[in-house]
Amino acid sequence: MNSEQDNLCPICGTGQLRPQQIDYTITLDDGNKVTTPNLQVEICDHCGEIAIPAKSSTLIDKTIAEQTEQLSPQELEHIRDGLNVDQTEMSEILGLGGKTYHRWEKGNQVPSRSMGYYLRILAEFPEVFEWLRARTWRKQNRIVVRPTNSDLLEMFPDLPPTFNESGYVNIRSTLPSLALLVK
Ligand SMILES: [Zn+2]
Numbered sequence: 001m002n003s004e005q006d007n008l009c010p011i012c013g014t015g016q017l018r019p020q021q022i023d024y025t026i027t028l029d030d031g032n033k034v035t036t037p038n039l040q041v042e043i044c045d046h047c048g049e050i051a052i053p054a055k056s057s058t059l060i061d062k063t064i065a066e067q068t069e070q071l072s073p074q075e076l077e078h079i080r081d082g083l084n085v086d087q088t089e090m091s092e093i094l095g096l097g098g099k100t101y102h103r104w105e106k107g108n109q110v111p112s113r114s115m116g117y118y119l120r121i122l123a124e125f126p127e128v129f130e131w132l133r134a135r136t137w138r139k140q141n142r143i144v145v146r147p148t149n150s151d152l153l154e155m156f157p158d159l160p161p162t163f164n165e166s167g168y169v170n171i172r173s174t175l176p177s178l179a180l181l182v183k
Contacts, residue, residue: 007042009044009046009047009049009051010051011044011047011049012044012046012047012049014046014047015044015045015046015047015049016044016045016046017042017043017044017045017049017051018042018043018044018045019040019041019042020040020041020042020043021038021039021040021041022038022039022041022043022050023035023036023037023038023039024036024039024041024050024052024056024060026060026064028064028068030113032068034060034063034064034067034068035063036056036059036060036063039052039056039059039060040053040055040056041053041056068113069113069116069117070110070111070113070116071104071111071116071119071120073104073105073106073107076101076104076105076111076119077105079119079120079122079123080101080105082123082126083122083123083126083129085133087101087102087105088101088102093129093132093133094132
């Protein structure tokens, strides 16, 4: 009976945790359910609490990754290598925070499902990636009449007057949508 005592349920403190195989279902944040079949768990014979051993927890993570079509860190690295850029460049080109792709490849963070699709598209059509990299769309948006500083002051009287002719770029980075506004 010693082994039974070692397996006392930590929740009710009365029952024993007993090994069992079940189809274990969890609900994801997006409402979708993922079931891991034949999962090894321990169930309290008193309160019904389900304890999940570390090995089984890993298996659940793996099932979720498969069913949500998550890209693994290895796949993310493979995609980036195929596009011939480093992690920082990749983040920049995708419009992500500077270290985001680093975190994905380390497995500290996981790209969303839609980002996963997007990355697969870029991997499949490198010319699309090249187009994105060249920022063709942004350049087209920049076909605007360059306002003078006095124009800007008139339009945005609250702007701190910390710029000169060559400091125009600073204003634009403060107000990224400015170029569109003055079109
Ligand atoms: Zn219990």
